[in-house]
Amino acid sequence: MSNPFFETWTTPFGLPPFDRIQAEHFPPAFDHGMAENIAEIAAITGNPDAPTFANTIEAMERSGRFLNRVGGVFWNLNSSNTTDALETIARDYAPKFAQHSMRIALDPALFARVADLYERRATLDLAPDQLRLLERQHLGFVRSGALLPPDAKARMTAITERLATLHTLFGQNVLHDEKDWQLVLEESDLAGLPDFARNAAAQAARERGQEGKYVITLARSSVEPFLTFSARRDLRQVAYEAWIRRGEHEGEHDNRPLIREIVALRTEQAKLMGYASYADFKLDDSMAKDTSAVERLLLQVWGPAKEKAAAERAELQDCARAEGMNEPIAPWDWRYYAEKVRQAKYDIDEAEVKPYFVLENMVRAAFDTAGRLFGLTFTERPDLPVYHPDVRVYEVTEKDGRHVGLFLHDNFARSSKRSGAWMSSYRDQENFDGAVSPIIVNNNNFSKGEPTLLSFDDAETLFHEFGHFLHGCLSNVRYPSQSGTSVRRDFVELPSQIYEHWLAVPETLSTYARHHQTGEPIPQDLLRRLLAARNFNQGFGTVEYTAAALLDLEFHTRSDAADTDVAAFERSVLDKIGMPAEIAVRHRPTHFQHLFAGSGYAAGYYAYLWAEVLDADGFEAFLETGNPFDPDLAAKLKTIYSSGDTRDPMELYTAFRGREPRIEALLKHRGLTQSLGDA
Template identity: 75%
Template sequence: MRDNPFFETWTTPYQMPPFERIRPEHFPPAFDRGMADHLAEIEAIAGDIRSPDFANTIEALERSGRLLERVANVFFNLTSSDTTDALDAVERDYAPKLAQHQMRISLNPHLFARIAELHEKRRALGLSEDQMRLLERRHLDFIRSGAGLSGEAKIRMAAISERLATLHTTFGQNVLFDEKDWHLSLTENDLDGLPEALRNAARQAAEERGLKGGWVITLARSSVEPFLTFSARRDLRREAYQSWSRRGGRPGDHDNRPLIREIVALRAEQARLLGYDSYAAFKLDDSMAQTVSAAHGLLDQVWIPAKRKAAEERALLESEARSEGMNEPIAPWDWRYYAEKVRKARYDLDETEVKPYFVLDNMVKAAFDTAKRLFGLNFAERADLPVYHPDVRAYEVTDAGGKPIGLFLQDNFARAAKRSGAWMSSYRDQSDLDGEVLPIVVNNNNVAKASPTLLSFDDATTLFHEFGHALHGLLSKVRYPSQSGTAVRRDFVEFPSQVFEHWLSEPRTLRRYALHHRTGEPIPEALLRRLLATRTFNQGFATVEYTAAALLDLAFHSAPMTDSDVDAFEKDLLERIGMPAEIGVRHRPAHFQHLFAGSGYAAGYYAYLWAEVLDADGFAAFTEAKDPFEPSLAARLKDIYSAGDTHDPMALYVAFRGRPPHVEPLLEKRGLN
């Protein structure tokens, strides 16, 4: 295709992808050429007649595959953020091809022999710290991909990888199908209890689906959770909750449960081929936790106090429900509704009073201002840059001296063509191996669009969380692309995002940016104090629903499912841990995309809690300094954001904090001590 944009040098500012010219049919030939070019580069490295050295092997690998990387970065960002049937078809076709391509590289014996030789004599090579870590990580990646296996085992490892790529893709597409396929249509008689902001969002969701004159609740978290919180119609809450919890698991062509059985079986076989008892043991061996028992140990530390606190919360909710004449036990579709009533009664606070002060645009400004005060960054909107959807806003990011450091894209609104949840990704990663390459980072949120768009405090926290990930990519200052930004161990990658959440709760942030959407007046001091006083409210519920999901993850990847189906496996685990019946697991297996739409968080969902130990302890340093923007602490924190994977993560943390982390600040933060 002569006019394929991927075969051209992009002349857009910052070499942004020319989205307006990129069409689905451009991807197959671009993937094909990208893989062919990459394999030719690999063969040149593997077949080099010179003795291996760091430059002709490791650095050469860092320079390989650049066309393929550019194509893949654009493609997989679009299939997550703004997919189409045509893009979905390309993904189903190319996911196994890309996995096969990667395994051809990982299992290339001549390439691995060169890396192994370098690794063997690494102490004598005179490498810098980032080079030593890159060599060691490259060697470990090849080992963990099966490069050290014998012939038949290598062939089987490649086949497993190819099959898993297909299963992961199908799993994610099935969840999106259910989320697009279902909605709850409401009439005026069904709106009892719903605040104005939620009604406006539901009206707009209806219009987007061509249902003018009505209201619609979707399975986006930003739509269904507020509905469960405020709707006085218990029958409709139940319908919405059950549809939400069953997505991905409805019988039929899009049922993910058979896929889960195959995925966990293949992963277990992968682990056995590599000499591990379980997939969990395999994954955790290359983590900060290192062992399954260490991950379980952390989860167990919070599980019992979380259940105890949740039981206290349930008693309050039951009392409220009885006062309203409901004599049935609290169900999962009741918890949020009565929790909001208890919060209002106990703290004289309800979300409808708070939400008018949390305007989306102001919360974006608050995140930008925090980054400026901590790290000296400035964000200037660039309306001239090409974007893939009208909702996307692009910003040029500069440092304190005015030097550009990258581009930041923010895509905040939920829509049918976008997967659920919130995430950070990149179109290009920072590096300076062959001259400065600036990052292009994107944040995706799923806020219900309205006029004006108002956030809950949880929504605002999610926005800050994802922006923390974005800063990890934007502030990266490394030499080698594979060490850039968020390319760190899974149970460390959440630290930069979670610690950044703390600055949303800073009173000076809220006084400046929590402004009423109509009057522009700052949030009243009394309301601010009541809001901050509720930070540990309902944390028993939040901790239980999260920890149960993390324990379920470890269970799937620690022991074979034997003859039980997915639902029975889930039910058995929840019974064994004593899961409260009135609290649902945060992610049920059939829509648990962290685990089954890819392998990134498989046997690693515990990482959010592991990182929360770090973030609670880390922010405590600022509290102890009595200044949330204390310059020396901010500078040391910036070092973590900038380091990428050039250092051991615990060494980075200790350099920042002066000691290893303590768990007590986490328990205090969640009100579990």
């Protein structure tokens, strides 16, 4: 059988020929790609000519293209539509890729050429993007251990390989628990559930061979509505405890021993690099710069958030007591009584709102907002191959018809897909050896329905991931290493989070929030009540997030991480910060994939709040003009989306805003300003 990875793809726009790619195609393609990449690096280091930007840095940018193409397909499929065969390949190859990348990063001859250029950078007459690329490449080598003695380099490589295996196993264990668990319900168990939740549970039951019954799964879009509406407190507790205990079961899928080893290895890694803790190491290359800046931001929000949550809890307890429930509010009660209080305070409930948030219409809202702000047009291409029938493909063009890229939208939960929502790319934009257009995917985990109805939070998630898509799609850079979202972690959430604000623009909702049966727009009175309720329960939301970010920081600021008892450590941290007993941390350690299924957000979960300071302050600029689609500001914002990592992030932000960001807009957006004044 021919292997598509060894052929030139004739699919339109170079989209992977998903209909022809099989699991067995990946190992030989990976092996070839790594060997080819090593040969490319050897050609750079063996060049007898003195190092130049062209024969070293640009040659590195050209290297690894075959491997990147194969990896782009594999890692996306493994996240979105995995199989036993793909999971086996992931376990086998994760340490091999780590070893491969470290072999290049610690190649002394390659680093010598880069270091020579770095020392002479002021004399090389480089363009600004080239100078930044050289400086960032040099820093990347140093942070990988290029300046370490040989024994420390060998240990860094061993640690990196082992971490790659542990990260892969961690994610697979969470997916196993999510696939393995279901709560099967009879008609008599559905008290309190509105039609959309019943329909989604019936659909989930059909997909799992439970025709005539109803199934709640551990997809957030399934379990959260159940916790919000089910009148069965006993069943809410069952669902809640399964949700928070993912990855926390004795046996082969237990993530606790993996966390202990991951944290210990990261601490050792940081110490090899001369840092006191992994957080110090990680944050040294961030906008925040150090742990004290991160802690200062989190604690600035933590106090007011706890105060607001305490006031919310008192209201919930009163509501529960009025309904005859005299026990203290438990974590599986919070969403249920919060919805009742929201109905009473704002005369609004999710079951009334959700029929107006049809998935198709919200997608169109995201598209049309991008059209108004940035001049983009989206045309569905059902003729193009996809990796699963749920996936929709759109061609993205400029107003003049120029092709910009492809957008793959994969919106529904399924057992072969990891939980959460994320953006990823099959191919990044570049203009190096000719123009290369991006191919980008957004993954969500909505419960499929006829039609699929979203909560307001779901719609915000859709806009959030679409903001990441725009960051990749609008990228207009020369070199692939600087493309799209290849920016610092605490800046990458700005383009995604600022885009969420356009969902709540009254004009957007008046146009696209339409009843799924009648097509009528959302009534203005309901719209007013919906927007008035946006700050409701923000104490809860801010507490569960900020606690997770503080827990992340505590895990990674330890100077001695050996033999960490994960559960005891979690309890001690939450006790220390005064975590309310009725609220669970948003991600408990054993399923905290941001931290332990990879290193991207390790010591970096604060990034969402850091970026929220930027996005709230940034959107305030549009409000100040009186026009959320102000064309001059939109053009400045487009520069942030299009610049990738060619410029310093704070420089990009101040060029857009005219000044550095201020925290007041975030506090106002979260409804914490009154609490801050009282604190």
